[in-house]
Amino acid sequence: MLSLGVRQLDEVLGGGVEEGSSIAFVGSIEYDNIILMHQAVMEALKAGKKVLIVDFRQPPPTLLKELKNHGIDYRPFLNDSLTILDGYSNLYGQTVQSGENILPNPLDLGITTAIIKEKLQKGNYDILVIDDLTSQYTLQSNPKSYIKAIVRLTNSVKSLGKFTFVALYADVFDKSSLATILIPFDYVIEVSREVVEIKRSPKPLRVIEPRFSYIRTNRGIRLKKELYQSLEGLKAQLQAGKNGTIWIKDLKTHRIQIREEETERSLIETVYDFLEFEKGKELLYVWGKKQFIGYGEYSKRHSTDIKEALEDLFKFTMASGGGKLELVELSDSVVIIRGIDLFPSGRGYPYPLHPNYAGALAQFLTEFTGEHWEGEETKCEAMGAEHCEFVLRKVK
Known part of the structure; x- marks a missing residue:
């Protein structure tokens, strides 16, 4: 070849x-x-x-x-x-x-x-x-x-x-x-x-x-x-608008905002403060799902291998500053993913900071496979774990 x-x-x-x-x-x-x-x-x-x-x-x-x-x-x-x-x-x-x-x-x-x-x-x-x-x-x-x-x-x-x-x-x-x-x-x-x-x-x-x-x-x-799978490639595509906005040059609908970790963490903590743990986690999870609508469908048109599709997603996450994701387990009904230095990072919080990642991953798998998946952040660095962990299961 x-x-x-x-x-x-x-x-x-x-x-x-x-x-x-x-x-x-x-x-x-x-x-x-x-x-x-x-x-x-x-x-x-x-x-x-x-x-x-x-x-x-x-x-x-x-x-x-x-x-x-x-x-x-x-x-x-x-x-x-x-x-x-x-x-x-x-x-x-x-x-x-x-x-x-x-x-x-x-x-x-x-x-x-x-x-x-x-x-x-x-x-x-x-x-x-x-x-x-x-x-x-x-x-x-x-x-x-x-x-x-x-x-x-x-x-x-x-x-x-x-x-x-x-x-x-x-x-x-x-x-x-x-x-x-x-x-x-x-x-x-x-x-x-x-x-x-x-x-x-x-x-x-x-x-x-x-x-x-x-x-x-x-x-x-x-x-x-x-x-968009490398930091250098992503940075090369950023373009500042005259009105103070930042856009990805060739994707006219993608407007970028640089966010501080402290601000992002404060937003997540505010959600928990107002809605308490269970409802706050649910809102963050749904937020993550909504952010990823369409990503799995797009990937499915260009790849047939779920492992390859997930690894491409992980490269984009790292390039865009979201942290490092690694595939730990992949089967027909369970996917386990490890996260390191996810955004926002931090220690000493009683609740998981990344339910939105779990929602995004579940949405991606649902669209890519055509079957319903749900996920949960079972370990979080913010709560003292060595790394974050997401367990995603196929729902019958």
Whole structure:
């Protein structure tokens, strides 16, 4: 299996893409599909693969400069495991260019595809990359002949047991041409308008909804879910508003407030003071459930493994300052979770300070499994225990 360089996509695909596959990265005007494709190429180079890139979109030096802005630096691999064929200069240059890695007449499809196949075999490359199919398509007097040539080239590369990566801008192709040019591709991955979606895979996918929100960064295409699982990623997304508010940049409904532990603890203590223990704990528990409405449903669309889903939730909790959660026991009817340094922390209080965590975890499990769960904080650091503990049980 070959990694695409994005952990969550690899997991959904069962570890990556299969050897000798053809992958089409379909995008729109922002060209984020091209960035993701080159991220996958970079991952392949790091894994020891030998790569031939055919560049029709811009001069190779410009391509290298553009990709470096997104954390993709091909220079250490050039003339060793990476070769770039220049298919641009003789399309648009004022004079005819010549050289070992310059295509003499890119518009002559017969000669061009013959040169590519010969170079691929003689150089013993593992992967053919075409950046991109759209620029050539727009220049063809007979687009149908071009599509047939691409289909033949892709299938011939596949017959050699080698990978083919291509990028294309879907909006330029009419509906039938787009469907035809995608015929030989085993995987079709659409990267457009801040969503990555796996549209085709030769194997069943591990999730119900293979769609993931992303942002473009100086480290390439990053899935939002992964960004919010680290403190650095979360901090990078915070943005101060002019009116004194703080927002997560790409989630317009998520407003953030920095809270002191003393203030949070005072709020919880006030709930207990006014409602007394049992009713106060019940209110805090329901508060936690309400805060987590929708989280389990979202996770269920992107993961089928409950352990994996809980561990992702724990990463988000730690990154957002909630403390450390660890899975102690997992069965069909009981889940036990340990908490360390949960927010708010403190010692010397007679009641548990984190019933809202128990409610949130119960809500998450209920949505993820489709069965009813209830939970309780059975140990709390505030009451003198070494750690907090949450016991969640399935309710029949």
